[in-house]
Amino acid sequence: MLNIELPSERGRRRLLGSVLLAVGIAVVVVLPVVAVTNLNTAINLSKRAQIQIKSAFPDIEASADDQYVAVVWSKGYDAADTTKEFGYIVLKSANASTGWENQVNVYTPTATVWGTQPRLVFDPSNSSKVYVTWVECQSQTTSCSKIK
Numbered sequence: 531m532l533n534i535e536l537p538s539e540r541g542r543r544r545l546l547g548s549v550l551l552a553v554g555i556a557v558v559v560v561l562p563v564v565a566v567t568n569l570n571t572a573i574n575l576s577k578r579a580q581i582q583i584k585s586a587f588p589d590i591e592a593s594a595d596d597q598y599v600a601v602v603w604s605k606g607y608d609a610a611d612t613t614k615e616f617g618y619i620v621l622k623s624a625n626a627s628t629g630w631e632n633q634v635n636v637y638t639p640t641a642t643v644w645g646t647q648p649r650l651v652f653d654p655s656n657s658s659k660v661y662v663t664w665v666e667c668q669s670q671t672t673s674c675s676k677i678k
Contacts, residue, residue: 593657
């Protein structure tokens with residue numbers, strides 16, 4: 531017995547194959563463009579501008595295994611010109627599987643002692659651990675010399 535396809539069946543199969551190929555190509559081309567576009571979206575981590583307290587001196591690092599990212603910055607003590615960029619040292623981190631964690635105040639200022647210019651580094655033997663250092667200012671923001 532011979533298996534002979536009718537032209538209409540063959541045409542439908544070709545059309546279906548062409549449609550599936552076009553959809554596959556569209557998925558391969560469009561999805562990476564959408565993903566890259568989302569990476570360029572800015573995220574306001576500190577949300578302080580509305581109350582006239584500045585976030586300043588940010589530092590961002592990724593772990594060597596690309597599982598974590600961490601950001602540290604100084605958040606103003608109050609809205610005064612001399613201390614709106616000096617004060618708290620804040621850390622926020624993200625895990626590749628769970629996303630952003632709550633921010634943590636690493637250093638809490640007093641009325642006469644503030645933190646500024648924080649830096650962070652991931653522990654090379656434990657990618658979920660970071661070390662943070664900052665400069666401490668005492669009594670006035672021009673007298674910042676103590677590294678914590």
